[in-house]
Amino acid sequence: MSWNKVAVVGAGLIKMGELFDQSYEQMAAGAYSAALAGVDRGAPEIDAAIVATQRGSLWGQEGIGGNTVPSAIGLSGIPCTRVENACPSGSDAFRIGAMxxxxxxxxxxxxxxxxxxxxxxxxxxxxxxxxxGHPLYNRGETAPVLFAPFATRHMHEFGTTPEMLASVAVKNHHNGCLDPYAHFQSEVTIEQVLASPLVCSPLRLLDCCPQTDGAAAVILTSADRAGEFTDRPVYVAGFGVATDHPYLHEKSTYVGLPATTLASSRAYEMAGIGPADVDMAEVHDCFTITEILDIEDLGFVEKGKGGPASLEGETALDGRIPVNPSGGLLAKGHPIGATGLAQITECFWQLREEAGERQVAVRNGIALQHNVGGRGSGVSVVNILTRNR
Amino acid sequence: MTTDLRPVGIAGVGVAAPSLRLAAGEVGRAWGTGGGRATLAVCDADEDTLTLAWLAAERALEAAGKTPAQVSGLWWGTTRPPFAEGPSHPFLAAALGLGGDVAGGLSAGSPHAGMEALVAAWDALAAGHADVALVVTSDALVPGLGTAGETATGAGAGALVLIAFSPSESNGSGPPARLVDRATRALPVVDRVRGDAEAGTGDVYDARLFREEVYLPLVADVGAAIGGPPDRWALADPDGKLAAAAGRRLGGSLVSGEVRSALGDTGAAAGLLGAAGALDTPGSLGIVGYGGGRATAVAVEVQRPVPGAADVAGRLAGGEPTSYTHLLRARGQLEAQTDPIPMGLPPGGAAFVRGNAEMLSLEGARCRACGTVSTPPSVHPHCIACGGADLEVVSLVRRGTIQTFVVNQTMPPPFQAPLPLVVLDLEDGARLMVQGVPADAPEMAVGDQVFLTLRRYALERGIPVYGYKALRAGAAAEAGGPSGGPSARVQEVAK
Incomplete structure (x- = not known):
């Protein structure tokens, strides 16, 4: 049986992109307003906040703390703590908020x-x-280097092709065109992906997510109080987090991310469901290969079959298991601390069937959100949401 | 010599050349001068005098059948050590797996340094202060822009394993070659110089003056002072013509011409590099090094082929053709105005105190409970497989296969694409992720055999930073890595 002690009663995000005209504080204020606007009725009084910002040093601020955001959104004085847990920072903040x-x-x-x-x-x-990283052992290790070796090995073991990788980018860019919040709003073709410049072989430019500014927020309350704010709450059915060795050379496999498998098994168990029960998923597609690994590691397809499944449309909006209807990190963008919460927001909308043109068929009322990251995918978080009480 | 001194012989020889070859005519075209037809062996950005010295020394040890633990002293001669002031000798010693108690010294300051290292090692062995000595001579000089030196300066390294032996040992049982005589001459003259603040080495004042009044008199005099006289000569040859002239004065045959033609002027390494191939053939051999107004000659009696000597020609062959502009970038003489992204940590900091030692010695932490090796030890107080904390530091094998890899095309400076990054399974079961080399990028595949070779990772805030890179086996056999000898070296590092 699902955990269902906590409900999401509001969620929202700002338009993702290169937001040169907005400060960190202005983005935070925008996301908070969007989340409040997403509450059906009443004005929730925020008792406490958790902020996910992965790396202030990326924009020259080493010292982002829990105090920065309440002041920026007019709530100075409330308790607030910053959570950092690599690329899953946002999804882990959500999990901690629920607890x-x-x-x-x-x-x-x-x-x-x-x-x-x-x-x-x-x-x-x-x-x-x-x-x-280690002063000597991690020379030359840019972000794509953390995932491209898995593509090399996946191709070697399973015959996964560049076209299969490209099909993920094609799908997610298509979905992004239907999402007004997405960074990119343009279609790409397999040919365009395969003709884009090599960034880190075998990954090309269109296999990679962009560098995106962004913010997203959700408002949580107890399942018992959810009715004060909405008739259509979305419940936290379960969650799981798992760690793995942080360095790339320490992986037990180069065709999967064990942290994802472990985190999802914990989340499925807590929610009392299995992968076949999931209606749609927002997963971590920082690179095309990552989504292929994810859908295998989350149990949506058999190990090694992620490439053909993507090429054949199983993960499209009308496919067997729609993945990343929001456009994913590839099209919507990957503002690290905000990413998980933007994914939660998409799940919230999809389960409430408010996703407009990109709405997927909701059969069981269950959505899954996933991030993985931390150098060599050393941590993964999975949250499972449901509209069923 | 007094009878108290022990005789000293050569147990093995090793040589190394850098990975690139420049046609001197390219230099001439850039400056509107002749340039000449010479071929010069030159370093890529990740090679320098230390990486060449390491490679030659590894090969000499392998040829001699000696383990690092048997080496009691390291004598290194190089005109320009990697640190103008700093830990050049301990860096090389650590990469060679020599203990922290290794004796020896670093000779530098002119191309004569190579002979100084050889003679110093000989002295120490003869006097009984060491039993097995590694003599390494290397240079990768940076000539001044627009100087004649640009069309003559090559790079390379030659190394010998010297051993002391008992005078009673017959020719059949002693070392295959013996050091039998030596002489030194000097003149206080200014030839090639480089001031403290200068990046490149300056030219001689006048080529004719240098030839007639400095080089020929010194080399002929010092050569005439040794042996009986030797019937073969290996002579330092700064411009590619001087050795032939000196050879005519000395009589006998000149054996160093082929190496000089293949590599250019290798400075402090010229003597041993020129002589290395001749150690394969019995007979007498005179080795003369010159530099900074000094010349030293050493006479060698070769009784049997010296191990490693037969490999010399193959080790020095090959090399990738390069352009003058690529070379200028590699040497740091052509730099973008954009600042490179600094490393997250300064090379003088504590992380490098931990990191350098475990990288240069290629250490892993082996679990006494389950046998898994976690690398590097400084970030693994617990086993990555079983979580146990009972770990021993071991020196890793430098050979393995590619588990997976990428070729990075997009990096901030100072990185240059294409840069392969390789996850490799070493033959002792350890796993590492290290950089590869650009030349291997096009053909690289999962399952390829690779060797680890020492390279300069960066010149960070003026400080050289070293570590191992993976070379595909085919390329390694030509110019990159030792041919597998070090793989036999799996031993515990004394803690």
Whole structure:
């Protein structure tokens, strides 16, 4: 049986993109307003907040703390804590927010993710990871290097092709065209993906998500109080988090991400469901290969079959298991701390059947949200949502 | 010599050349001068005098059948060590797996340094202060822009394993070649110089003056002072013509011409590099090094082929053709105005105190409970497989296969694409992720055999940073890595 002690009663995000005209604080305020606007009735009084910002140093601010956001959104004084857990920072903040509400300590909790990715030049941003980690062993390790080796090996073991990778980008860019919040609003073809410049072989430019500024927020309360704010709450059915060794050379496999498998098995167990029960999923597609690994590791398709499944449309909006209807990280963008909460927002809308042109068929009323990251995919978080009480 | 001194012989020889070859005519075209027809062996951005010295020394040890634990001293001669002031010798010693108690020294300051290292090692062995000595001579000089040196300066390294032996050992049982005589001459003259603040080495004042008044008198004099005289000569040859002239004065045959033609002037390494191939043939051999107004000659009696000598020609052959502009970038003489992204940590910091030692010695942490090796030890107080904390530090095998890889095309400076990054399974079961080299990028595949070779990862805030890179086996056999000898070296590192 699902956990269902906590409900999402409002969720929202700002238009993702290169938001050169907005500060970190302005993005936070925008996401908070959007989440409040998503509440059907009443004005929830926020008891506490959790902010997910992965890396202030990406925009020159080493010292982003829990105090930055309440002041920016007019709630200075409330308790607020910053959560950092690599690419799953936003989804882990959501999980922790749910536990805070379930504990009874705070009744209404705002979980907000904010990330500035483009205030520094591209070369000084994520690319500068090439100079991070162990001083000697991680030379040249930019972000694509954390996932491209899995593509090489997946191709070697299962015959996955560049076209199969490209089909993920084609699908997610198509979905992004239907999502007004997505960074990219343009279709791409397999030919365009395969003709785009090599970034880190075998990954090409259109196999990679962009560097995106963004913010997203959700409002949580207890399942018992949800009715004060909406007749259509979405419940937290279960969640799971798992760690793995952080460095790439320490992986037990190069055709899967064990942290995802472990986190999802915990979430499925808590929610009392299996992968076949999921209506739609928002998964971590920082690169095309990542989505292929995800749908295998989450149990939607057999290991090794993620490539053909993507090419054959099983994960399209009208497919057997729609994946990333929002456009995913590839099209909507990946403002790290905000990413998980933007995915939760999409699940909230899909389960309430408010997703407009990109609405998927909701059969069981269950959605899954997933992130993975942390150097060599050393941490994964899975949250499962349901509209069924 | 007094009878108290022990005789010293050569147990093995190793040589190394850098990965690139430049046609000197390219230099001439850039400056509107002749340039000449020479071929010069030159370093890519990740090679330098230390990486060449390491490779030659590894090969010499392998040829001699000696383990690092048997080496009691390292003598290194190079005009320009990687640190003008700093830990050049301990970096090389650590990468060679020599203990922290290894004796020896670093000779530098002119191309004569190579002979100084050889003679110093000989002295220490003869006097009984060491039993097995590694002598390494190497250079990868940066000539001044627009100087004649640009069309003559090559790079390379030659190394010998020297051993002391008992005078009673017959020719059949002693080392295959013996050091039998030496002489030194000097003149206080200014030839090639580089000031403290200068990046490139300057030219001689006048080529004729240098030839007639400095080089020929010194080399002929010092050569005449040794042996009986030797019937073959390996002579330092700064411009590619001087050795032939000196050889005519000395008589006998010149054996160093082929290496000089293949690599250019290898500076402090010229003597040993020129002589290395001749150690394959019995007979007498005179080795003369010159630099900074000094010349030293050493006479060698070759009784049997010296291990490693037969491999010399193959080790020095090959090399990728390069352009003058690529070379200028590799040497740091052509730099973008954009600042490179600094490393997250300064190379003088504590992380490098931990990191350098475990990288240069290629250490892993082996679990006594389950046998899994976690690398590197500094970030693994617990086993990655079973979580146990009972770990021993081991030195890893430098050979393995590619588990998976990528070729990175998009990096901030100072990185240059294409940069392969390789997850590899070492033959001892350890797993590493290291950089590859651009030349391997097009053909690289899962399952390829690779060797690890020492390279300069960066010149970070003026400080060289070293580590291992993976070379595909085919390429390694030509110019990159030792041919597998170090793989036999799996031993515990004394803690």
């Amino acid at each position: 805070v509400v379930a504990s009874g300590v705070h009744d209404v909790v705002l979980v907000i993710g904010v990330e500035k990715m483009r205030d520094k030049s591209t070369q000084e941003g994520l690319l500068a990871r090439a100079a991070a």
